[in-house]
Amino acid sequence: GIQVEQSPPDLILQEGANSTLRCNFSDSVNNLQWFHQNPWGQLINLFYIPSGTKQNGRLSATTVATERYSLLYISSSQTTDSGVYFCAVERGNNDMRFGAGTRLTVKP
Amino acid sequence: EAQVTQNPRYLITVTGKKLTVTCSQNMNHEYMSWYRQDPGLGLRQIYYSMNVEVTDKGDVPEGYKVSRKEKRNFPLILESPSPNQTSLYFCASSFSSLAYEQYFGPGTRLTVT
Numbered sequence: 194g195i196q197v198e199q200s201p202p203d204l205i206l207q208e209g210a211n212s213t214l215r216c217n218f219s220d221s222v223n224n225l226q227w228f229h230q231n232p233w234g235q236l237i238n239l240f241y242i243p244s245g246t247k248q249n250g251r252l253s254a255t256t257v258a259t260e261r262y263s264l265l266y267i268s269s270s271q272t273t274d275s276g277v278y279f280c281a282v283e284r285g286n287n288d289m290r291f292g293a294g295t296r297l298t299v300k301p
Numbered sequence: 302e303a304q305v306t307q308n309p310r311y312l313i314t315v316t317g318k319k320l321t322v323t324c325s326q327n328m329n330h331e332y333m334s335w336y337r338q339d340p341g342l343g344l345r346q347i348y349y350s351m352n353v354e355v356t357d358k359g360d361v362p363e364g365y366k367v368s369r370k371e372k373r374n375f376p377l378i379l380e381s382p383s384p385n386q387t388s389l390y391f392c393a394s395s396f397s398s399l400a401y402e403q404y405f406g407p408g409t410r411l412t413v414t
Contacts, residue, residue: 237405238404241402279343288359290346
């Protein structure tokens with residue numbers, strides 16, 4: 194099956210810093226989504242982005258489907274950005290595969 | 302308020318005692334799915350359903366059953382739970398297939414002793 198690798202596995206930032214999270218996938222995909230799991234366990238969809246670039250406030254994401262990677266940018270990070278960020282892909286067979294996640298800690 | 306609800310939120314049970322985790326959504330979504338989350342493994346899909354009476358296996362279906370008799374409900378059934386099914390379980394729904402944003406429930410933490 195398709196492999197999804199996220200890097201880095203852990204990231205510690207000072208409040209106000211910027212960061213880039215990466216998601217590599219091993220095969221072509223129909224669907225790619227980024228999720229944030231907050232410290233209370235809640236999962237929130239950030240972006241549905243099979244290709245191209247999207248922005249939502251301080252967050253933006255870019256997927257280069259031909260090169261099989263996606264990037265999530267967080268600018269001016271805040272403590273509320275802490276949690277785990279997951280990338281998930283789907284190949285058109287309704288079987289969604291998640292990466293292992295990047296754990297982000299933003300310190301005040 | 303649009304939401305996905307799961308019950309119970311926490312459950313401790315013993316090996317072999319059948320249990321059901323309920324999932325309900327109020328958004329009239331066609332697609333629903335179940336995931337389990339384990340440390341270091343991210344989320345893995347257990348089963349999904351494209352619509353009423355249409356279900357299919359995900360990545361890790363062994364030891365689980367599901368049913369979709371109504372559009373809004375998608376219960377997860379563990380006929381004979383084992384300790385390796387101790388995990389955090391999430392239900393999710395989306396409008397139609399995975400080409401749309403997925404909404405997740407709050408999670409159910411299950412411990413099987």
